[in-house]
Amino acid sequence: xxxxxxxxxxxLGLVLPPPPKPAGVYKPVFEIxxxxxxxxxxxxxxxxxxxxxxxxxxxxxxxxxxAARQAGLTILSSVKANLGNLGRIKRVVKVLGFVNSSPDFFxxxxxxxxxxxxxxxxxxxxxxxxxxSAIGAILPNNAAVEVEVIFELYEQDHAE
Numbered sequence: 134x135x136x137x138x139x140x141x142x143x144x145l146g147l148v149l150p151p152p153p154k155p156a157g158v159y160k161p162v163f164e165i166x167x168x169x170x171x172x173x174x175x176x177x178x179x180x181x182x183x184x185x186x187x188x189x190x191x192x193x194x195x196x197x198x199x200a201a202r203q204a205g206l207t208i209l210s211s212v213k214a215n216l217g218n219l220g221r222i223k224r225v226v227k228v229l230g231f232v233n234s235s236p237d238f239f240x241x242x243x244x245x246x247x248x249x250x251x252x253x254x255x256x257x258x259x260x261x262x263x264x265x266s267a268i269g270a271i272l273p274n275n276a277a278v279e280v281e282v283i284f285e286l287y288e289q290d291h292a293e
Contacts, residue, residue: 176203189238201247234269
């Protein structure tokens with residue numbers, strides 16, 4: 134049975150921010166066969182602003198975790214804008230999380246847990262948790278985090 138992520142988002146009281154426009158020459162969401170490749174997304178707030186700051190300098194780990202969660206909401210917003218709804222998402226396959234880190238910050242996996250925990254809430258533990266990497270980086274526009282994800286999709290006839 135297919136998940137109903139759109140209803141789950143309502144049940145959880147989550148609000149999706151506006152989907153961001155591409156900041157370069159790329160597609161934010163790209164579907165091929167039964168896979169959905171989502172380009173890196175930063176944490177966009179509901180007012181369109183970006184959560185910024187360097188972990189270990191400007192932000193604490195809990196701030197970063199919230200930023201990663203917000204990046205997840207931003208990704209869901211882009212996916213919904215491109216697919217029409219979230220009902221075709223079957224599971225999270227692979228996550229790559231970048232954390233804007235000072236040289237002495239080493240808690241990148243704990244920060245990206247904010248994204249992974251959101252996906253588990255929306256899609257369930259079995260389908261919401263996939264393979265994952267979390268690394269420190271210097272990010273464009275001083276974004277606190279950037280997350281990209283690959284989803285497996287249900288076949289087109291499963292869409293609502």
